[in-house]
Amino acid sequence: MAATELSFYDRISDALAKPEGQLAISAGAKAKYDNRARAMSEFPSMEITRDRARSIRAHTLSQLDKFLAEFADNVEALGGHIFWAKDAQECNQYINEIARAKDVQLVAKAKSMLTEEISLNQSLETSGIDVVETDLGEFIVQLSGDKPSHIIAPILHMTREDVGNVFNEKLNVPFSDDPATLNAIARTHMREIFLKADMGISGVNFGVSESGAICLVTNEGNGRLISTAPRIHVAVMGMERLVPTLGDLSIMLQLLARSATGQKLTAYSSILCGPRRKNEHDGPEELHIVILDNGRSEILGSALSEILYCIRCGACLNACPVFHSIGGHAYGSVYPGPVGSVLSPLLFGDPWNPLPHASSLCGACKEVCPVNIDLPGLLLESRSQQIAKGKSPLLMRLSQWIYAITSCNPILFGLALRSGQVVSRLLAHDGWFTTLPGPLQGWSVHRDFPALAKKSFRQLWDKPSQD
Structure with a gap:
């Protein structure tokens, strides 16, 4: 299938701008989820x-x-x-x-x-x-x-x-x-x-x-x-x-x-x-x-071959909090939801690479899968393969590289921590950030972000109270 003109993130924005449709999707998916739970309990x-x-x-x-x-x-x-x-x-x-x-x-x-x-x-x-x-x-x-x-x-x-x-x-x-x-x-x-x-x-x-x-x-x-x-x-x-x-x-x-x-x-x-x-x-x-x-023969025998166990019941979609929030059209694929997030990049190529990242890895999809597919594990494997092939987004690769260097060096990690504490004291209001810069705005549009504590656990551990 052909890629859509809009990016995954643009499709998400379009979906969230249609509250009536999203309410219908969430209500319908929840009803199917509840019906499954009742049937399985019997x-x-x-x-x-x-x-x-x-x-x-x-x-x-x-x-x-x-x-x-x-x-x-x-x-x-x-x-x-x-x-x-x-x-x-x-x-x-x-x-x-x-x-x-x-x-x-x-x-x-x-x-x-x-x-x-x-x-x-x-x-x-x-x-x-x-x-x-x-x-x-x-x-x-x-x-x-x-x-x-x-x-x-x-x-x-x-x-x-x-x-x-x-x-x-x-x-x-x-x-x-x-x-x-x-x-x-x-x-x-x-x-x-x-x-x-x-x-x-x-x-x-x-x-x-x-x-x-x-x-x-x-x-x-x-x-x-x-x-x-x-x-x-x-x-x-x-x-x-x-x-x-x-x-x-x-x-x-x-x-x-x-x-x-x-x-x-x-x-x-x-x-x-x-x-x-x-x-x-x-x-x-x-x-x-x-x-x-x-494309199925290429998936067979690979680290992601378990996705071919799928019997197309749709239970993972009904259980997925991300699907409830954005609906099926936002995925831009015939196969939405957790199963589609794994399958679509394999069948349709790089334009669908963002899909495996649309998951909180909560495990709800695995719990309801009738053939016990480890969907969270497959989503992680798909992300890992993208990183290994250099296909993950540039900003993500850069941030992961910076974090890897910083977290492996105690001096750099301590410097970054103290810098964050200074920024928190200067910009936070009553212990919270109400607005975040750049791509982090997606968080602060809907919720506040907690400021860093005045002292980290490491700092408290190094200087325990005299009590």
């Missing part, structure tokens, strides 16, 4: 299951070449087609070629962060093909010309009034902010799309190596419609999104639903095995599964 074997899920992901990625080959062989045995795409360009080109060869005019699309990652919609539209998102949230995002703000809740930043205004303007219907009415409007519009679409495109929540099946998870049923009604179904799968067996899939689905939405199981969990067979009346005539690398 799951007696939660920790055992999380450990088991982590083991499944680790085992799968440790032998990924074997499981990918097994999966591909089984898909083809079921009558499906496999295409190995190295990057976004190859993936988009292959799907465009299918569309041209089969005279596809209209595509009905299920929610897929991977297709957002590769800008598939824009690629198809450039070729003159109409693409309609059928997930309700993604449909609203598409109508409004916006971007998703959360990996499972695309319109977390929007209010009911916002949605009503979008439908009024784009679908030419009377304004309403009633959820049932808005759902009915969307349903009426989408039903025609499902019936007319020549091709359905989806992501893949999980591929099952032992059978060649793919699993689609939705709460609206649109995944079943776009994968059965159109004559062609194209499923785009990240190369890491495999489980070895159906038993492993069962464990993942239990955790995915509880972590994402607080449900025991997602409303529609569809397991698809190949295209329509002879004498069958349902299903596509053709099934194409595109297995996409797009």
Whole structure:
């Protein structure tokens, strides 16, 4: 994906300037966080299951070449087609070629962060093909010309009034902010799309190596419609999104639903095995599964490979205080929040390097991750790699260099301390700095900074009281 024109810090400023949107994001994320906590408290074997899920992901990625080959062989045995795409360009080109060869005019699309990652919609539209998102949230995002703000809740930043205004303007219907009415409007519009679409495109929540099946998870049923009604179904799968067996899939689905939405199981969990067979009346005539690398093979086996364990539940976003404060759009990436802060620089390059620094390292993300990814550790490793490669901001490198020299020299450290104490006495008011210079203004805009004590602990230790 392309970098945005604004810097990360400018996007943060823009986000904080929209208090209504931020309130909607914080309230929505907190509700999902609370739903997860309730669902997990009713799951007696939660920790055992999380450990088991982590083991499944680790085992799968440790032998990924074997499981990918097994999966591909089984898909083809079921009558499906496999295409190995190295990057976004190859993936988009292959799907465009299918569309041209089969005279596809209209595509009905299920929610897929991977297709957002590769800008598939824009690629198809450039070729003159109409693409309609059928997930309700993604449909609203598409109508409004916006971007998703959360990996499972695309319109977390929007209010009911916002949605009503979008439908009024784009679908030419009377304004309403009633959820049932808005759902009915969307349903009426989408039903025609499902019936007319020549091709359905989806992501893949999980591929099952032992059978060649793919699993689609939705709460609206649109995944079943776009994968059965159109004559062609194209499923785009990240190369890491495999489980070895159906038993492993069962464990993942239990955790995915509880972590994402607080449900025991997602409303529609569809397991698809190949295209329509002879004498069958349902299903596509053709099934194409595109297995996409797009930088994942470089992550595999690296110090950051654990990020590939992610099952895209969004729980880490809902737990993250930074995400609550700035929302998803500020990250400028398909993948916001803690998981996106690690993944985005790896997939999209240097413009996303500031993201790993947008974390307090509080550990809330690790506590809620269904596969126990050590996200704080990965964020630290990502920062460390940037420093080692000289890619951290110049001001940060300079300040770290000065601190390293000063802290290793007792004379310099003492001189710096005494200088700070003098400045504190001259500029602080009643023991507090109300305004700080330069980049430190970001702190003092919202809170005061305490002045240095008249005597440091070291000074007190060197001259203990006579008591």
